[in-house]
Amino acid sequence: MSSAPTPRTSLSPRPKYYDLNLLNLPSAGKVSILHRISGAVLFLAIPILLCILQASLTSETDFARLKAFFSMPLVKLATIGLAYLYAHHFFAGIRYLLIDLHIGIAKEPSRTSANIVLALGVVSALAFGAWLW
Amino acid sequence: MVSAYKKQSVGASYGLSDWLMQRLTAVVLALYTPFLVFCMVMHKPGTFHEWQGMFNSQALRLATILFLSALIWHAWIGIRDIVMDYLKPASVRMTALFLIGFFLIACFAWSVAILWGR
Secondary structure (H helix, E strand, O other), X not given: OOOOOOOOOOOOOOOOOOOOOHHHOOXXXXXXXXXXXXXXXXXXXXXXXXXXXXXXHHOHHHHHHHHHHOOOHHHHHHHHHHHHHHHHHHHHHHHHHHXXXXXXXXXXXXXXXXXXXXXXXXHHHHHHHHHHO | XXXXXXXXXXXXXXXXXXXXXXXHHHHHHHHHHHHHHHHHHHHOOOOHHHHHHHHOOHHHHHHHHXXXXXXXXXXXXXXXXXXXXXXXXHHHHHHHHHHHHHHHHHXXXXXXXXXXXX
């Protein structure tokens, strides 16, 4: 009754409302959620890729059929999409391995490396797309 | 009589080895990826026979099965993390993990069959 809690004016206003919109995440957050999403999709792609590998090595007919399949524009687009997810997962994974080795863990370098990872994913997918098309 | 009870301050202890295997397998995957790109650039397999010929090499087969085992192991740990994050009811989680584990083991057997079963 005697002492009211003293207002702590030095603190920022509470409650805090975090912006949970994925598009407004900092680069490292985007790298992280894309790493998870790409990992999940790549897991789902394992049986498809094994099917393709099997058919491509089985016979000349299957190989020709696959070639025709992959010449369809929608299939090409899907392949480029999958290549993007693989590339992003690859570069983000290397960034995490480096961070595990305490390389680039400070705020600024980690933001830079996150941006590099985001860019490299897109660039590799574009390069792959140019080669495929 | 009071028995000495020592509280275990650690978990099931597979967490650390999973964490480590996630990274070791990642290194294998990261090494195979540019290796395969290099092979493709060197051989440029455009026809079925060139493509099959490339995979007749035992070295590439071994590298590929090493890659696929690392991939399957890596996927298991990653998917297990995702399942533990989003599937809360124990029965659903355990069923999902069982099915995924079984599926990935089958994928490994399938990979061996693809590479050597011709």
